[in-house]
Amino acid sequence: MLRLGVIGTGMISEQFIRASHGVFKVIAVASRREESARQLLNNTGMTDARWVASMEELVTEPLDLIYIASPNSLHAQHALTAIKAGINVIVEKPAFWNPAQWEDVFSAADEHGVLVFEAARNVYEPGFAAVAQAVQEREVTSASFTFAQYSSRWDAVLTGDVPNIFSLDFGGGALVDLGVYTVYAAVAWFGEPTGVTYMPSLAPTGVDAHGTLVLSYPGFDVSIRIAKDFASSLPSEIYCGRERLIFDGVQDIRAVHSVQGEETSRVFEVGTTDPQPLHQLMRYEVEAISSLISSHLAGGLSNGQRASYLRLTELSRVVNKVCTKARHDAGIFFTGESETAEIL
Amino acid sequence: MLRLGVIGTGMISEQFIRASHGVFKVIAVASRREESARQLLNNTGMTDARWVASMEELVTEPLDLIYIASPNSLHAQHALTAIKAGINVIVEKPAFWNPAQWEDVFSAADEHGVLVFEAARNVYEPGFAAVAQAVQEREVTSASFTFAQYSSRWDAVLTGDVPNIFSLDFGGGALVDLGVYTVYAAVAWFGEPTGVTYMPSLAPTGVDAHGTLVLSYPGFDVSIRIAKDFASSLPSEIYCGRERLIFDGVQDIRAVHSVQGEETSRVFEVGTTDPQPLHQLMRYEVEAISSLISSHLAGGLSNGQRASYLRLTELSRVVNKVCTKARHDAGIFFTGESETAEIL
Numbered sequence: 001m002l003r004l005g006v007i008g009t010g011m012i013s014e015q016f017i018r019a020s021h022g023v024f025k026v027i028a029v030a031s032r033r034e035e036s037a038r039q040l041l042n043n044t045g046m047t048d049a050r051w052v053a054s055m056e057e058l059v060t061e062p063l064d065l066i067y068i069a070s071p072n073s074l075h076a077q078h079a080l081t082a083i084k085a086g087i088n089v090i091v092e093k094p095a096f097w098n099p100a101q102w103e104d105v106f107s108a109a110d111e112h113g114v115l116v117f118e119a120a121r122n123v124y125e126p127g128f129a130a131v132a133q134a135v136q137e138r139e140v141t142s143a144s145f146t147f148a149q150y151s152s153r154w155d156a157v158l159t160g161d162v163p164n165i166f167s168l169d170f171g172g173g174a175l176v177d178l179g180v181y182t183v184y185a186a187v188a189w190f191g192e193p194t195g196v197t198y199m200p201s202l203a204p205t206g207v208d209a210h211g212t213l214v215l216s217y218p219g220f221d222v223s224i225r226i227a228k229d230f231a232s233s234l235p236s237e238i239y240c241g242r243e244r245l246i247f248d249g250v251q252d253i254r255a256v257h258s259v260q261g262e263e264t265s266r267v268f269e270v271g272t273t274d275p276q277p278l279h280q281l282m283r284y285e286v287e288a289i290s291s292l293i294s295s296h297l298a299g300g301l302s303n304g305q306r307a308s309y310l311r312l313t314e315l316s317r318v319v320n321k322v323c324t325k326a327r328h329d330a331g332i333f334f335t336g337e338s339e340t341a342e343i344l
Numbered sequence: 345m346l347r348l349g350v351i352g353t354g355m356i357s358e359q360f361i362r363a364s365h366g367v368f369k370v371i372a373v374a375s376r377r378e379e380s381a382r383q384l385l386n387n388t389g390m391t392d393a394r395w396v397a398s399m400e401e402l403v404t405e406p407l408d409l410i411y412i413a414s415p416n417s418l419h420a421q422h423a424l425t426a427i428k429a430g431i432n433v434i435v436e437k438p439a440f441w442n443p444a445q446w447e448d449v450f451s452a453a454d455e456h457g458v459l460v461f462e463a464a465r466n467v468y469e470p471g472f473a474a475v476a477q478a479v480q481e482r483e484v485t486s487a488s489f490t491f492a493q494y495s496s497r498w499d500a501v502l503t504g505d506v507p508n509i510f511s512l513d514f515g516g517g518a519l520v521d522l523g524v525y526t527v528y529a530a531v532a533w534f535g536e537p538t539g540v541t542y543m544p545s546l547a548p549t550g551v552d553a554h555g556t557l558v559l560s561y562p563g564f565d566v567s568i569r570i571a572k573d574f575a576s577s578l579p580s581e582i583y584c585g586r587e588r589l590i591f592d593g594v595q596d597i598r599a600v601h602s603v604q605g606e607e608t609s610r611v612f613e614v615g616t617t618d619p620q621p622l623h624q625l626m627r628y629e630v631e632a633i634s635s636l637i638s639s640h641l642a643g644g645l646s647n648g649q650r651a652s653y654l655r656l657t658e659l660s661r662v663v664n665k666v667c668t669k670a671r672h673d674a675g676i677f678f679t680g681e682s683e684t685a686e687i688l
Contacts, residue, residue, distance in 0.1 A: 230583030231588065239575075
């Protein structure tokens with residue numbers, strides 16, 4: 001088993017560790033508060049693992065990879081610390097604030113010969129690939145995606161607080177937090193857009209509470225609704241002339257149906273339609289990344305693996321570029337980001 | 345019964361005449377081709393009515409009102425001819441190309457003491473009023489509307505033809521043809537937007553085949569998908585904090601449901617959920633307009649009727665303004681429209 005270090009002790013770290021069962025063995029967890037680390041390890045049955053107080057200590061452990069689920073604002077710094085110590089990293093989405101950060105991290109990874117992954121779990125799911133395949137076989141007219149979840153932190157915003165996920169200091173907002181999944185879908189399925197327009201509705205904290213994102217392509221477009229201050233159950237639709245493909249969301253896609261006039265047919269269906277816990281859905285991601293890191297450590301990626309890794313890296317780069325352009329053009333700058341920086 | 349003249353012999357005229365049964369009596373139909381008029385009158389059982397060859401002849405008939413369903417490009421001219429002859433008019437939507445046309449027609453109507461109605465039938469439906477009421481009782485966060493129907497004429501566009509509904513000469517395109525219903529809904533339910541952005545996908549003919557329209561309001565927004573080159577069955581959603589209202593489309597609204605977390609409750613339901621033919625749905629419009637014109641002819645509107653008429657007129661004005669701004673800002677100008685005209 002690959003030896004895993006973890007930084008960040010929130011819900012997503014717990015799910016990631018559960019998803020890693022039998023694939024990654026947790027060696028150490030970094031957290032300012034020992035209690036948080038102990039609780040995470042107890043919850044996941046990883047009681048053999050050590051607690052360390054900082055990223056600097058974490059990288060002195062004997063690790064094959066580090067999972068970074070610290071606040072978004074610390075991702076780049078933590079990734080660079082791991083990379084410089086020669087340790088592969090998986091960075092929770094949204095991995096990096098902007099193309100400048102992205103380049104810093106991936107250049108360092110090249111230099112130090114380690115792999116970097118952005119944990120956008122939908123990219124690894126079988127339903128995601130099924131949609132990609134269906135799109136390849138069709139001529140697309142347009143698409144509509146919606147990712148709108150009422151955040152448990154939104155009520156705090158309404159009472160004047162600034163939770164990390166709604167903070168400019170911490171790189172929050174609906175687009176980077178949820179929209180990133182929809183942009184991953186668009187870029188994976190349709191390629192890099194030629195135009196990006198984001199019309200956000202701003203929270204009192206300065207980030208986007210919700211918005212409409214339109215990605216333009218030669219001959220078609222993708223219209224996306226993203227929200228953290230309301231919930232929607234609208235399915236995704238990809239329009240191909242008289243036919244449309246319908247499926248739920250842009251992640252955990254269980255079935256894809258084709259509708260044309262009154263006719264409905266099934267394009268794709270995974271084995272089960274029962275609800276799957278998050279850690280089970282993250283399993284695809286864990287297995288794909290584990291396979292790449294194992295080969296990398298064992299001497300090198302195969303040609304196919306190299307192509308997979310480059311595809312994932314390119315996806316991450318373009319998604320970061322698109323989200324940053326959308327955000328900056330809409331006037332949303334994280335703390336310390338320059339409004340005049342030449343990013344594209 | 346009020347005495348009705350009709351210009352335009354297409355499907356919508358037939359439905360309007362059916363909807364008018366027992367309320368309006370067709371006296372004459374204007375059409376360049378007698379055969380078209382005869383067929384319309386036969387289809388609707390109005391065989392007593394006369395055929396006339398032009399609008400100029402039509403207004404010499406003894407009429408209380410004229411229903412104008414000629415091509416969009418002739419609406420204003422035909423309305424002015426009727427108004428100057430002292431005849432009330434109902435103009436099929438989209439009634440007028442832009443605010444300049446709109447002002448010409450409504451000023452003339454004031455001057456000549458006649459009433460002008462835009463036939464946006466959804467405004468008159470009980471489900472439409474039920475949504476308005478539900479919105480009044482809530483604080484709105486956002487809304488998503490979709491009106492996307494694959495046009496039977498789109499295939500002709502793809503083979504190089506220019507059907508009226510996709511023609512800049514005839515004032516066509518998805519926004520003015522279908523989007524107008526969604527803009528009526530937004531303006532009726534939420535008022536005049538403070539910002540309007542339209543991102544169209546252009547047809548080879550120069551009009552919009554589909555697009556995304558975002559209407560901004562203080563504190564919320566409305567995101568609208570409109571299409572004539574693809575079909576969608578996405579319902580409408582109005583988001584109010586943790587609650588959302590869900591209903592089908594922005595017309596023929598039979599039921600409105602409220603969803604909050606796992607809980608669903610019914611806000612409104614009309615008597616029947618059976619499909620209703622178009623002429624039955626147009627009946628609400630016919631009855632409301634008939635009542636106003638009857639009172640007007642009988643000596644004057646009551647205060648309540650006056651308020652209704654002014655509300656309808658104001659709705660039509662704002663919808664026209666919003667659609668024109670959306671269209672012009674997106675670079676879509678109908679033939680003869682000035683790109684430099686000061687319209688707002």
